[in-house]
Amino acid sequence: MPARRAVTGRSQEPRKRFAEELRSLRAERDLPLRKLGEAVGWDWSLFSKMENGETLGGPEVVQALDQYYGTPGLLLTLWELAMGDPTQFKERYQRYMRLESEAVSLWHYAVGALPGLLQTKRYAQALLSAGGMNGKELTTQVEARIGRRELLSGKNAPPFRSILSETVLRTPLTDTDAWREQLEYLLKMSEQRKITIQVVPHSVGPHALTNTHVMFMRTTTGPAVAWVETGYSGELVEEAAAVERLQLRYDLVRDLSLSPAGSRKFIMDMLEATSCEPSI
Template sequence: MPQRRVITGRSQEPRQRFAEELRLLRAEKKVSLRQLGERLGWDWSLFGKMEKGQTIGSPEVVEALGLYYDCPLLLALWELAAADKTQFKEQYQRYMTLEAEAVSLWHFAVSVLPGLLQTPGYAREVLAAGGLKGKQLNQQVEARDSRRDLLEGENAPPFRTILSESVLRTRLRNMNEWRGQLQHLLDMSERPDVAIQILPFSAGPYGLDSTDVMFLRLTDGRTVAYTENAHRGELVTESADVERLQRVYDSLRDLALSPVESRKFVLRMLEEVPCEPST
């Protein structure tokens, strides 16, 4: 049996350490990324992103790499990298900076309204459902409410969002707050620089069925994307990756209701919400 190399851990940051180990293991194996992809049955570009620290991959991919490299500790390094939230926070902070500078924005939502369109009542209930409470909850609600300023003023960037019908079928528990949120959507849809479209259930299966995405058109002409699910977010800057996401987004736009029909859809939902006495 070949001697197994001890994991060095030259970097102290878990994700960087994991990426570094992947690069060293492949160098010792003397294989190219394309050869690695051919031998393990995955797109070789995935391994390139993992070695650059852009993604950590799935546990299935890492298990296959560990077997190929004869490095059983690789999965343990992956678990450390997956548990580390530092880089995700840094990516989100970078995204927020880019969002504030963007000249136009396009968005798709799977199950929750985009922060730019959330009322404080909606934000509070959604954040509380995620486990926040007390002072931390109040701070996050205030922070999310302040983001709506991005769509205010003469220099506000054009904003388009495509909402899966499931977003509007998931009501708040507080019916008065839910009515206020739906009315806010209607009010925002009247703005010339805001377009809201609904992707109905009748559209059938579609791409991005488990991922929210925001596209930012930047002042230098580039477009970047930020993808997010229930557990993590990722800033996507590689042009080929952004283009693939845009193609899926364009297909969703073709399936979605028009802004006019979407407004009628929201209005019908608003009419269905029962009124509750104010407390």
């Protein structure tokens, strides 16, 4: 059994503590990052980012490091504490926003709500209000979300594909006028040359991303990364093998989706049905 490691003088902030331990373990062995990558079987640049606190990595790579260093469970425990640190979601989300703004291509899957890049102001207000946001914070967040839509306009806009679960279109706003406005905006955006919108109908049954809201982003400086989100938190996935697994799932779902033309007709039918509903 490895000797118990002293914690005196080490950071009490979970993320910093995790990075410190990674640096310390490698320094004890006088091991270059490239050699560590070769020994563990992961890209050495990921270890550099983890040691600098830029990313936490995923559970698979942390378990591999625990095994290599002979510290069973130590690094994984520190990683779990860092993941649970309430300050981390804000930092991860800010980094996601930065990567999204720098992306040269974007592709996305929505489980139950439209992506921010396709939301109208009233849709964003309703969604954020439902999550408990109000007052000045709500106003600020809605404006910020609407501002993000500028990313999809102009000659330098990145190609963007959004696959929507039928659930997204079967969950209307209580304000019928606001919902019609949102559907009309979707149709308008689907006409843009660099934007592709597809719908996965309920009839396909369970599929590879049934419970996974994900945005993939590719920048000029590196491989694609993914942002995976629930209603309560989000995680930036950067490890190449994990991103590839998500991409394979995405491809399977795309194959099950209606064509862009078929999806547009689906949205038009939804709009027509909404327009025919009597006003209350």
